[in-house]
Amino acid sequence: MAEHYPALQVVVPLLAxxxxxxxxxxxxxxxxxxxxSWTALGISLMLLSRVMSSGVISYALGGWAPPIGIxxxxxxxxxxxxxxxxxxGALVAxxxxxxxxxxxxxxxxxxxxxxxxxxLSGLLGITITGDVFNVFVFLEISSLSAYALIAxxxxxxxxxxxxxxxxAGSVGATFIVIGIGLLYSMTGSLNMADLAQLLPGVWESRxxxxxxxxxxxxxxxxxxxxxxxxxLPNAYTYAPSPVTAFMASTxxxxxxxxxxxxxxxxxxxxFSFDVMALDRVLLPLALVAVVSMSLVAIFQVNVxxxxxxxxxxxxxxMILGLSFATVTGLTATLLHLFNHALMKGALFMAMGCVMYxxxxxxxxxxxxxxxxxxxTMAAFVAGGLSLVGVPLTVGFVSKWYLxxxxxxxxxxxxxxxxxxxxxxxxxxxxxxxxxxxxxEFTGDQQTREAPWTLLWPTWALVALxxxxxxxxxxxxxxxxxxxxxxxxxxxx
Amino acid sequence: xxxxxIVRVGAKVLAPFIIMFALYVHFHGDYSPGGGFQxxxxxAAAFALLALVYGLEEVQRVLPPWFVRGCAALGxxxxxxxxxxxxxxxxxxxxxxxxxPDPTHPEHGQHYGILLVELGVLVTxxxxxxxxxxxxxxxxxxxx
Numbered sequence: 001m002a003e004h005y006p007a008l009q010v011v012v013p014l015l016a017x018x019x020x021x022x023x024x025x026x027x028x029x030x031x032x033x034x035x036x037s038w039t040a041l042g043i044s045l046m047l048l049s050r051v052m053s054s055g056v057i058s059y060a061l062g063g064w065a066p067p068i069g070i071x072x073x074x075x076x077x078x079x080x081x082x083x084x085x086x087x088x089g090a091l092v093a094x095x096x097x098x099x100x101x102x103x104x105x106x107x108x109x110x111x112x113x114x115x116x117x118x119x120l121s122g123l124l125g126i127t128i129t130g131d132v133f134n135v136f137v138f139l140e141i142s143s144l145s146a147y148a149l150i151a152x153x154x155x156x157x158x159x160x161x162x163x164x165x166x167x168a169g170s171v172g173a174t175f176i177v178i179g180i181g182l183l184y185s186m187t188g189s190l191n192m193a194d195l196a197q198l199l200p201g202v203w204e205s206r207x208x209x210x211x212x213x214x215x216x217x218x219x220x221x222x223x224x225x226x227x228x229x230x231x232l233p234n235a236y237t238y239a240p241s242p243v244t245a246f247m248a249s250t251x252x253x254x255x256x257x258x259x260x261x262x263x264x265x266x267x268x269x270x271f272s273f274d275v276m277a278l279d280r281v282l283l284p285l286a287l288v289a290v291v292s293m294s295l296v297a298i299f300q301v302n303v304x305x306x307x308x309x310x311x312x313x314x315x316x317x318m319i320l321g322l323s324f325a326t327v328t329g330l331t332a333t334l335l336h337l338f339n340h341a342l343m344k345g346a347l348f349m350a351m352g353c354v355m356y357x358x359x360x361x362x363x364x365x366x367x368x369x370x371x372x373x374x375x376t377m378a379a380f381v382a383g384g385l386s387l388v389g390v391p392l393t394v395g396f397v398s399k400w401y402l403x404x405x406x407x408x409x410x411x412x413x414x415x416x417x418x419x420x421x422x423x424x425x426x427x428x429x430x431x432x433x434x435x436x437x438x439x440e441f442t443g444d445q446q447t448r449e450a451p452w453t454l455l456w457p458t459w460a461l462v463a464l465x466x467x468x469x470x471x472x473x474x475x476x477x478x479x480x481x482x483x484x485x486x487x488x489x490x491x492x
Numbered sequence: 493x494x495x496x497x498i499v500r501v502g503a504k505v506l507a508p509f510i511i512m513f514a515l516y517v518h519f520h521g522d523y524s525p526g527g528g529f530q531x532x533x534x535x536a537a538a539f540a541l542l543a544l545v546y547g548l549e550e551v552q553r554v555l556p557p558w559f560v561r562g563c564a565a566l567g568x569x570x571x572x573x574x575x576x577x578x579x580x581x582x583x584x585x586x587x588x589x590x591x592x593p594d595p596t597h598p599e600h601g602q603h604y605g606i607l608l609v610e611l612g613v614l615v616t617x618x619x620x621x622x623x624x625x626x627x628x629x630x631x632x633x634x635x636x
Contacts, residue, residue: 063587
């Protein structure tokens with residue numbers, strides 16, 4: 001059984017998705033979704049522990065040995081990302097039950113869980129596969145289901161924002177497949193490990209450089225790097241609450257993983273940094289993203305949109321770590337993948353609780369909620385502190401490594417900008433906290449604390465925020481090991 | 493078009509041949525151009541033709557919308573299920589060699605495996621195409 005874990009990681013949610021349509025009952029579909037996502041979490045944890053103890057796992061799909069067949073290849077890097085995605089999946093699935101019954105019509109609930117499971121299996125598939133075309137296939141599975149999930153939002157603007165995401169996402173996916181096609185034309189191979197061996201021979205060709213450019217734009221669209229982030233704020237704002245929590249914590253993370261995997265493993269760190277100057281292209285974009293998007297977030301009145309802009313800024317941090325082109329910088333990137341998933345997941349879930357009870361996430365609707373919904377708002381404050389980077393939370397750990405990476409390169413102005421952006425995060429989180437705790441409650445007197453079915457996944461994420469903020473050496477150790485794997489490349 | 497006798501009879505005569513052709517494209521898919529995707533589209537086209545001539549309601553009496561939606565999901569189950577079966581037979585996921593009836597000739601398994609997996613593709617593509625057609629054809633126009 002254990003040798004089939006790489007395939008089962010994707011197959012379990014993929015097979016559960018169509019079964020959701022057959023049960024045609026919201027609760028039963030939910031049960032399936034929870035079962036499948038917890039199974040996926042179990043498998044990913046076992047894969048991570050096996051990779052840590054005994055090295056790379058390779059699984060030949062269909063029995064065809066790589067590089068001819070499709071290979072699923074698990075190393076520390078993608079085992080780590082698999083754990084991130086499946087952890088969030090396993091907490092969003094139980095959270096969805098109550099939230100979805102309020103926000104989505106009963107007839108569409110099985111469809112919601114089917115799309116959710118497809119999105120989960122797509123994201124897991126992108127992460128686990130060692131075949132570049134397979135990446136594209138899973139990218140389409142996850143993106144198409146994500147468009148459908150976003151379009152299920154209550155607000156009619158959900159439809160237009162899903163459509164805008166569809167257009168931007170399809171352009172991104174097209175660019176990626178063009179890049180993959182050009183690579184295939186130059187090397188005749190689609191296997192990542194094989195490409196990493198073959199590409200140095202054709203580095204000089206313009207086709208490879210053009211392929212690199214197409215892939216870079218495609219990935220940056222998918223991961224919403226400034227200035228290609230325009231699809232993100234509306235999509236996150238109008239999607240149903242569990243979808244926002246899930247997408248914000250997983251989809252962009254997996255896109256960052258794709259970028260790292262292609263540019264560092266397939267092309268190699270030497271080609272990316274020395275020939276293509278990837279670090280010098282990404283550094284200014286990342287800095288602008290961090291500062292300008294934090295600034296924009298301060299002026300938002302819809303708290304989900306505020307958090308969405310903050311997500312674009314946080315993606316800036318991840319790309320900033322990559323642009324240092326050092327192991328410490330990459331460690332910060334990989335740590336922040338996990339840490340940002342935990343904090344944004346908790347924050348968006350807290351907003352889902354507010355949506356459930358108050359029916360709005362406008363900042364004025366939060367007036368006095370600190371006393372009406374103490375557990376929800378306390379979770380928001382804890383997630384917010386983590387976002388700011390207060391010690392004893394995961395946010396602090398990421399920022400620590402990021403600043404360490406900047407100082408290692410001697411780029412102290414970058415370190416100062418990171419600190420300034422953290423203060424800006426404090427400002428936008430404080431705006432919500434101030435309204436929630438220091439203003440009188442004016443809404444419906446019936447408003448009570450959110451049900452425990454919504455609260456426990458939220459608090460589970462908050463607990464993880466604090467746990468890994470204190471026991472940081474575990475996550476930092478894995479992230480450093482993964483960063484070293486990425487920097488040394490696949491051959492060594 | 494419901495009054496045009498030539499169109500009505502023509503559609504009725506053509507439909508079974510279109511369905512046969514879909515199956516031909518499917519079963520030849522493993523050693524000539526074609527396969528489940530094309531077969532599914534052709535199969536759905538046969539019913540689209542009938543719906544155009546005889547009306548959507550008539551076709552939906554034979555193929556109700558819940559049935560074609562079920563097909564869309566069933567095909568994925570068939571495809572992924574073949575992989576699970578090969579796994580239960582002790583091979584890797586989707587390793588068709590496991591499906592060979594005679595273990596001394598594992599390559600025969602490839603033949604069966606491809607046909608089964610493509611059957612899954614056929615069922616899903618048929619289901620999705622028919623669903624898309626139903627949705628567009630069933631829209632009540634605002635202008636009229």
